[in-house]
Amino acid sequence: MDNIYILIIFSENLAGVLNQVTNVFTRRQLNIESLNVSPSGIDGVHRYTITTRTNETMIQLVCRQIEKKIDVIQAQYYTKDEVFMMEQALYKLEMDKMMLCPENSKAIRKYDARIVEVNTDYCIVAQEGSHRETSELYYFLKESGCLRQAVASGIIAVSKSSEEPLADYLEKRAQQSKDL
Amino acid sequence: MTEILTGAEIMMRSLAAEGVKTIFGYPGGAIMPVFDALYDYVDYPNTSHRGTFNHILVRHEQAAAHAAEGYARVSGEVGVCLVTSGPGATNTITGIADAMMDSTPIVVITGQVHKDVLGYDAFQEVDVVDITQPICKWSYQIRNAEDVAWAVSRAFYIARSGRPGPVVLDFTKGAQTRKAEYIPKKVDFIRSYVPVPETSETCIEEAAALINKAERPFVLVGQGVELAGAQAELVRFLETCGAPAGCTMMGLSALASDHPLNMGMLGMHGALATNKQTQQCDLLIAIGMRFADRITGKLATYAPQAKKIHFDIDPAEINKCVKVDVPVLGDCKDTIAAVTKRLEKREHKAWIDSFKPWQQQEDEIVIQPQIHPAEGPLRMGEVVRKVTEATKNKAVLVTDVGQNQMMSARYFRFSRPRSIITSGGMGTMGFCLPAAIGATFGAPERTVCAIMGDGGLQMTIEELGTIMEQRCPVKIILLNNNFLGNVRQWQNLFFDKRYSFTPMVNPDYNMIASAYDIPSRTVIEREDLESAIEEMLATDGPFLLQCAIMPEDNVLPMCCPGSDVDDMVLTIEA
Numbered sequence: 032m033d034n035i036y037i038l039i040i041f042s043e044n045l046a047g048v049l050n051q052v053t054n055v056f057t058r059r060q061l062n063i064e065s066l067n068v069s070p071s072g073i074d075g076v077h078r079y080t081i082t083t084r085t086n087e088t089m090i091q092l093v094c095r096q097i098e099k100k101i102d103v104i105q106a107q108y109y110t111k112d113e114v115f116m117m118e119q120a121l122y123k124l125e126m127d128k129m130m131l132c133p134e135n136s137k138a139i140r141k142y143d144a145r146i147v148e149v150n151t152d153y154c155i156v157a158q159e160g161s162h163r164e165t166s167e168l169y170y171f172l173k174e175s176g177c178l179r180q181a182v183a184s185g186i187i188a189v190s191k192s193s194e195e196p197l198a199d200y201l202e203k204r205a206q207q208s209k210d211l
Numbered sequence: 212m213t214e215i216l217t218g219a220e221i222m223m224r225s226l227a228a229e230g231v232k233t234i235f236g237y238p239g240g241a242i243m244p245v246f247d248a249l250y251d252y253v254d255y256p257n258t259s260h261r262g263t264f265n266h267i268l269v270r271h272e273q274a275a276a277h278a279a280e281g282y283a284r285v286s287g288e289v290g291v292c293l294v295t296s297g298p299g300a301t302n303t304i305t306g307i308a309d310a311m312m313d314s315t316p317i318v319v320i321t322g323q324v325h326k327d328v329l330g331y332d333a334f335q336e337v338d339v340v341d342i343t344q345p346i347c348k349w350s351y352q353i354r355n356a357e358d359v360a361w362a363v364s365r366a367f368y369i370a371r372s373g374r375p376g377p378v379v380l381d382f383t384k385g386a387q388t389r390k391a392e393y394i395p396k397k398v399d400f401i402r403s404y405v406p407v408p409e410t411s412e413t414c415i416e417e418a419a420a421l422i423n424k425a426e427r428p429f430v431l432v433g434q435g436v437e438l439a440g441a442q443a444e445l446v447r448f449l450e451t452c453g454a455p456a457g458c459t460m461m462g463l464s465a466l467a468s469d470h471p472l473n474m475g476m477l478g479m480h481g482a483l484a485t486n487k488q489t490q491q492c493d494l495l496i497a498i499g500m501r502f503a504d505r506i507t508g509k510l511a512t513y514a515p516q517a518k519k520i521h522f523d524i525d526p527a528e529i530n531k532c533v534k535v536d537v538p539v540l541g542d543c544k545d546t547i548a549a550v551t552k553r554l555e556k557r558e559h560k561a562w563i564d565s566f567k568p569w570q571q572q573e574d575e576i577v578i579q580p581q582i583h584p585a586e587g588p589l590r591m592g593e594v595v596r597k598v599t600e601a602t603k604n605k606a607v608l609v610t611d612v613g614q615n616q617m618m619s620a621r622y623f624r625f626s627r628p629r630s631i632i633t634s635g636g637m638g639t640m641g642f643c644l645p646a647a648i649g650a651t652f653g654a655p656e657r658t659v660c661a662i663m664g665d666g667g668l669q670m671t672i673e674e675l676g677t678i679m680e681q682r683c684p685v686k687i688i689l690l691n692n693n694f695l696g697n698v699r700q701w702q703n704l705f706f707d708k709r710y711s712f713t714p715m716v717n718p719d720y721n722m723i724a725s726a727y728d729i730p731s732r733t734v735i736e737r738e739d740l741e742s743a744i745e746e747m748l749a750t751d752g753p754f755l756l757q758c759a760i761m762p763e764d765n766v767l768p769m770c771c772p773g774s775d776v777d778d779m780v781l782t783i784e785a
Binding site for chain 2 (some may be wrong): 042043045047208
């Protein structure tokens, strides 16, 4: 059965690695639902957070195919329950219509979003939260008819486990390098 | 003392430091500084000067890549290929993909336009790194002269370590001409790359326990055994556990053809017995093979009765096609030996005997009529068998793709490792001639027999020019049936004999050979075959032996696509 999986991938900071990672999804006909690339906590190591919908056999194969790329350090997959995850969203709302919809302000407060820019023409609302929360506020604002633009970031996630496989791996490799 | 050299000169020094002796290449605009540097590092014709490298000028860049592959397969060394940007680079793509599929270590160096004009659609600019990334182990653009030594060493380390494969270095023109201090580099560790995965002791124990317990074990031998140099370990393993074995096409020379436990080839055109008994064994032991669709037939019904052990160096191969009970990761030279130590001596006589009725059936219906036909035109199998006998089964076989390949794989016999060079995964027609050229440089002391069809020869026929110039002793055996034979066979079986564009009008190959100053002979009558083969082998240098073979012959037995692996067709109605 298909589930949402969150892949957390670490790579060296070399050109072209992102292409190699996404290519594995293309070849396996998997849709990337969300993708985020950022520096990791370790110098020179990039971190990719990718969500996709598939089954466990396939996600294992995909992880190994990605890890096989020379400059990929590690690829791990998690289910929703195994990570803490969130995303960010921005909404640009029409000021005229906002004035007529007091429910919007209530919704913005309910979802812990905040207004970061206001002028006579529009206002901008920023939100952080789970994918469910951002989706709910998005549909609410859309229904109200004052939404001009909306954008959501890729999901970012950290594992809930106490184990730190990347740190363990890098430590082990540093030792192996010394032993050579 | 520091040395200040151009990037191109650093390339030469770095290649020499990696032990490169032979380069297959073709010059062009964006690689000219490297070719200029090369001029000082090669043999000067008609003088006693001996350079560091022997550069072989091919006639098409695709051939440079295949020649590098042939060189690498036969020698175990990294093959090197040097071409220009744009079309020079894209012409090597087929060879790079071929090397990736068949785990062949090559380093392809492509020229690239100056970095200041990258992305401006400059003349002969193409995005080589992006094109090649999905079909090679590593692809890197060298944009600074300072990076050359590091990139070359990293490229060779990646190409030859772990599961070997192709590496591409895209060398921008500015990096070739600018000067930098030459500091030799030796890359033998990459943090993010573990060439040989750790072997789990538990898996070794579990594998040994399964093998000791098995009543009907069957071993699948792949090219991985050859790549690991584990032929001796394999024989000790087989002789201890007493298990019969079948070889994949890529693994044919990993186990001597006449070893009593070698039951023959696996797969679509493999032996009847090996495919039948795959579905009867109680334990499948796969070593350095990847369960390709040409081996397994219908995956869903592939050996469901058997427990499975998979020895491989590449973790991404485990459970990729076939789910296994015990994966044994690591270098199979070490893992086979480790498992062998824990094995009980067994014989499995009844199980081995159970292969015999199938072998007899195949021998009667397929093999004897193919290798000893009483009358009619020459058949492919008899030519192949006569060639292998005349070389005492010691030659290197290079094949093209199609019927010539399957017949060669079925009827050539092997007694020495690294003796089959063929395009397995990609099925690249036109592979044979350039790969055979490469093989003559990789193993100059061995006889190289290049068996091909009339279709494949014409795909890279320009390489007769390279053979002429280098006098490479390629023994070309052309099985000419005036057909694209394998496609015709499939049209016969699956497309109602509608021979859509498979009949082929051929030139006079003896005249072509003569134009290239290559001695040749055509055999039509059976009684001329042996003497013609003798003449070919007795001739110094290249030779073209054209055999007029039965026009509509079929490769049998055959496991048709989508069939269970033991569901093999033994005859096809004419």
